[in-house]
Amino acid sequence: MNEGFSNYTISDCIADGRKFKSKSKWLEYSKDLVSHCIKQGWFGECCTALNFKSKYSKIDCINDAKKYETLKAWREGSAKYYNFSKRHGYFEECKSHFITSPFIKDWDKEKCILESKNYYSTTELANKRYALYKRALKLNCIDDCRKVMTGYVPSRSLSTEIDCINEAKEFETLKAWRDTPRSLYSLAWQNKWLEKCCSHFPKTFSKWTALECKADASKYKNRSEWNKKSSTIYRVALNNKWLDFCFP
Secondary structure, eight states, rough: OOOOGGGGGGGHHHHHHTTSHHHHHHHHHHHHHHHHHHHHTTTHHHHHHTTTTOOHHHHHHHHHHHOSSHHHHHHOOOOOHHHHHHHHHHHHHHHHHHHHHOOGGGOOHHHHHHHHHHHHHHHHHHHHHHHHHHHHHHHHHHHHHTTSSOOOOOOOGGOHHHHHHHHHHSSEEEEHTTTTTTHHHHHHHTTTOOHHHHSTTTTGGGGGOHHHHHHHTTTTTSSHHHHHHHHHHHHHHHHOOHHHHHOO
16 A cells, blocks of 8 residues: 555545545545555445445444454454454454353353343344344243333234133223223224123123124114214124124
8 A cells, every 4th residue: 555645644645535526436446545545444434424425324234233242253254344344444343242252152040031131122223232132042042032122012813711701890881991901902893802801890791692792783874884983782683693793
């Protein structure tokens, strides 16, 4: 490299880069100066100052590095980010992650679950700490990790008939249960568990007869209006296949 560049500052590099319209042109016509810039760890900062487009950002490189437990694993598993960070002056910041990073490969289930509390979802875990995500998968504890994350919401579809019955007992009326957001009412209805779930409610659907349903339906112009304004009785008729009888 031309020794004359040894005294160049980052400001000198940026000033030289302003002569060109793109990073590729700068690399082509000021190769030695750019090499000096890269050696000093200024290249990424210069490209930012010059508004030269880069394929990756410093944050991209840092986040990618966090997916690996060791510098060697990062170099072998993600050479494009590894090399890009070295060329653009991001390497030291990316590398600092490995200095304090524990050997996740030796962690047990309890440690994985404990560390997972710091993440919102498994997606965030995979993106920000892939080594931990991979370890949890290997230990078959990713579901346990998910349950302690800040964004975890229990899957309602996995609830059982007993879950529905127990939840229904927390309400005084069928309407209160049905109108509560994220309640298990819909799941109970879909699985035809309402009769058992509603046994403690006054005048539950199980006590409605076909004639009573028809009498209720007669208050409305059509099935759509009936369903909208008296959905509980409508569902009773639907569940018992009385719709044609109530609205011939």
